[in-house]
Amino acid sequence: MVEDWRFLDTGANDAYYNMALDEAIATARSKGRVPNTIRFFRWKPSAVSIGYFQGMEEEIDIAACRSLGVDYIRRITGGGAVYHDYNGELTYSILVDEANNLVPKDVLRSYDVLCSGLVIGLSLLGIPAEFKPINDIIVAGRKISGNAQTRRMSVVHQHGTILREVDPDVMYTLLKVPSEKIRDKLIKSAKDRVTSISGYLGREVGFGELKAALRDGFERAFNVRLVEGKTVEYEEELANQLRVKYASREWNFKR
């Protein structure tokens, strides 16, 4: 029998609310208050997120963020720094019970399984994407998506980024580089290492088309039916509380 999962498109919000809502959904899922969920969202204003174990000042040029009006936030998940451009990037989250048959116990294998929804979704757009361990999706040798996972309270929580369009110049203005001398070199090499949906296809792919393809990809890969849903009051209240943590200096600069 095909399982029903909840599908949420929570639109564009600021970094603090976005990450707070992810944690709130994970908590609600762990308490059995909501079904397994796939969420799409965007970041307004644009933001950089860093992995749980990264140093904020080590990775991010805070002054550049301030002058460009870009937020900065520490994620609950490990992994690297990501630039979430309002116009260029779509973020997804998967929140699924750890006991679900879909999810391997082994973290490395589970990245492959959970990323397969994106791989199939991208293939529906005509992009021959493939999973590349540990946590990337690549097309023709270049990265198009990065993903990160945590497991808490018996819930597997994976989120990740899909590049619709990419601008390495902006990316390397916000992310710190080892020295100014190599900034240009890094931008140049990023252009060889990173691609995007519009860049690869040579045509503009809108967010609507992208979301429809990825949603279809997840349904096929996971053999589930994604049912349009809404956040429940519990999630919204918890998200508003957690937002305070994610907006705090204590959290964002703790490492």
Place this chain on the structure above:
Amino acid sequence: MGKAVYKVEGGKMIKVALTQRDGKIEWLKITGDFFLHPEDLIEEMERILISSSIEEIDISNSIEGLMKKRNGTLVGVAPADIARCIMMAGDSDG
């Protein structure tokens, strides 16, 4: 202060900053783009390494012991890689 960056082949990046006194770790910070489940084990890892000798095998064993005791999972780096980076940071200092 000693600092080092170590990129694991086929894995993730580790960055270590530390201070030492008499061959022992006085303070250290381990950062990077690796994964560790549960995440807050990183603070405990740093805590247990403070005051320990800067000996690669001992550090590696301490991290491995912590992973077993707390049922932790490191992804993208191994205890020996973190120990290696700590040694590099120690060597870079003074």
